Amino acid sequence: MDFSDRYGPWAIIAGASEGVGRAFAHRIAGHGINCVLIARREEPLAALAQDIRNESGVECLALSIDLCAPDALARITAAVGTREVGLFVSNAGADPNGSHFLDTDIDVWMEQVNRNIGTLVRCSHHFGGLMRQRGRGGLLFIGSGACYGGGSYMSVYSGSKAFALCFAESLWSELRPQGVDVLFFALGTTDTPALRSLLAEKGLPLPPGLASPDDVAQIGLARLPHGPVRNWGTEDDVPGYAPNSPDARRARILAIDESSKRIFGDR
Numbered sequence: 377m378d379f380s381d382r383y384g385p386w387a388i389i390a391g392a393s394e395g396v397g398r399a400f401a402h403r404i405a406g407h408g409i410n411c412v413l414i415a416r417r418e419e420p421l422a423a424l425a426q427d428i429r430n431e432s433g434v435e436c437l438a439l440s441i442d443l444c445a446p447d448a449l450a451r452i453t454a455a456v457g458t459r460e461v462g463l464f465v466s467n468a469g470a471d472p473n474g475s476h477f478l479d480t481d482i483d484v485w486m487e488q489v490n491r492n493i494g495t496l497v498r499c500s501h502h503f504g505g506l507m508r509q510r511g512r513g514g515l516l517f518i519g520s521g522a523c524y525g526g527g528s529y530m531s532v533y534s535g536s537k538a539f540a541l542c543f544a545e546s547l548w549s550e551l552r553p554q555g556v557d558v559l560f561f562a563l564g565t566t567d568t569p570a571l572r573s574l575l576a577e578k579g580l581p582l583p584p585g586l587a588s589p590d591d592v593a594q595i596g597l598a599r600l601p602h603g604p605v606r607n608w609g610t611e612d613d614v615p616g617y618a619p620n621s622p623d624a625r626r627a628r629i630l631a632i633d634e635s636s637k638r639i640f641g642d643r
């Protein structure tokens with residue numbers, strides 16, 4: 377199957393209006409797949425949708441939806457209707473606060489939990505279920521190296537990314553035999569408007585060696601069939617900044633699958 381047969385005819389990019397999400401949208405549309413673009417701000421989203429229609433000739437739906445809201449999935453499904461979604465990219469997930477846990481209001485943290493965990497789980501259940509029925513599709517979660525351990529200024533962020541990492545590995549294990557690809561792509565520091573504005577707000581300079589969103593999108597889509605984990609900047613047999621390599625993680629999951637089969641049967 378080529379890319380659009382496997383992951384089309386529609387893709388959802390959650391957090392699409394700028395940076396990494398925007399780059400994914402351009403590349404996915406370049407494969408002839410229609411795009412549902414989601415972000416909160418209407419104007420940049422509408423402009424991107426028009427650019428993509430002009431550039432690739434695909435259909436584009438721009439949805440202004442807050443992914444922190446408990447009804448985010450209901451709003452997405454209402455707008456998507458009967459369109460067949462073969463690819464769900466969960467991109468929105470950065471922490472705009474950069475603060476110690478107790479120095480920021482709990483409601484702010486809970487919004488991040490809702491977006492990075494609640495909406496991710498709901499959307500994966502809904503769209504993953506439809507993909508399983510069709511026997512094809514892809515779930516791509518944009519993660520961060522912060523998934524491999526916590527530290528100051530990262531409490532809810534690293535915790536939610538660790539959740540997404542383990543969640544993706546489990547989904548990969550369950551859905552791969554059903555034709556649905558799952559990838560958690562752990563990024564390093566990437567040149568996005570969100571990162572630039574956080575650094576500017578804190579009076580910090582841009583660090584050297586930033587990844588480009590377009591390179592991230594290109595590698596993310598290329599690695600989607602080779603989940604469950606990819607780390608930015610390293611091959612799958614190299615641990616890099618992680619405690620173990622994606623290959624070692626994959627081997628562990630496959631070993632656990634074998635023992636699970638003995639307990640739960642082969643289903």
Ligand SMILES: NC(=O)c1ccc[n+]([C@@H]2O[C@H](COP(=O)([O-])OP(=O)(O)OC[C@H]3O[C@@H](n4cnc5c(N)ncnc54)[C@H](OP(=O)(O)O)[C@@H]3O)[C@@H](O)[C@H]2O)c1
Nearest residue numbers: 391393394395415416417443468469470520565566568570
């Ligand atoms: N940039 C980095 O250095 C870096 C490093 C490691 C990992 N990552 C990961 O890469 C992904 C993208 O990061 P980013 O730096 O581009 O920032 P981001 O804030 O995660 O993503 C920006 C995009 O998401 C949308 N968005 C953010 N919150 C949203 C919400 N509540 N509802 C709907 N849309 C929302 C933004 O549009 P609106 O503002 O209009 O909603 C924008 O289109 C994240 O998952 C992040 O964890 C980034």
